[in-house]
Amino acid sequence: MNTLVVKEIPMIVMGETPLINSSELARIFGKKHGNFVNATKIYLDSLPIARKHIKPSEDNDSYMFDLQGFTSITPYIVGSEKSKAMKIAEAFEEAYRQISRNRENEATDRLRKAAMQFKEERDDAAEKVKTLDALCNTRDYYSFSDAAKLIGIPRKRLIRALEEHEYIIRKARAGRYKQTTLMPKAKYMADGQGEGLFVLKQLKFGPAWKNEKGETCQSMVLHPYLTEKGVARMHVLLKKWGELAA
Secondary structure (H helix, E strand, C coil), rough: EEEEEHHHEEEEEECCCEEHHHHHHHHHHCCHHHHHHHEEEEEEEECCCHHEEECCCCCCCCEEEEEHHHHHHHHHCCCCCCCHHHHHHHHHHHHHHHHHHHHHHHHHHHHHHHHHHHHHHHHHHHHHHHHHHHHHCCCECCCHHHHHHHHCCCHHHHHHHHHHHHCCCEEECCCCCCCCEEEEEHHEHHHHHHHHCCEEEEEEEEEECCCCCCEEEEEECCCCCCCHHHHHHHHHHHHCCCCCCC
């Protein structure tokens, strides 16, 4: 139940129906509440069908009237104070309008939220499909970043798991800078002797320079990639290791 004040008249909203308490009606019409309750009981005894629109409150000390209930009992309580009765009727009508507007606004908000959620889910799904298509259709080996996207795990967690289970190790990289590179163990390589989980590709590394003949030179470094078989194997193993939900 919610309280709604319309034209300075407090009302109770149950579901989508505004109600007014008999104590409030007694106050507006300047009657004693006890007398008003007794008169309502007599009215209900004489017209039982009105019980659908005039119901006892939870504490049974008063009655709750909807618009039709108030309208039906009005001739018995109004006397010469028709303007007060009109004000209450107008308050009911305004309450119905407010409830209707609130319902429409809530429906609009629900639709807007649902549309936004749908768009986010659609965009997310489209991005995943785009990424998977790009990865699956362009080559048969994958960087750790691309493999992590396919599997659905952060890159750092994938690398950490591979290191912990000794599928890859860190080796010092040649050169004046103290750097390391990730290298798969030989038994997991795709070289005809290993299990075919990793391949090594040469990549350009660092700034280019000109040699004595004016030729452009650049350092090369071996970089590990996962094969399709490697990605599939890691997906199974990561579940086994507890890094992915089973």
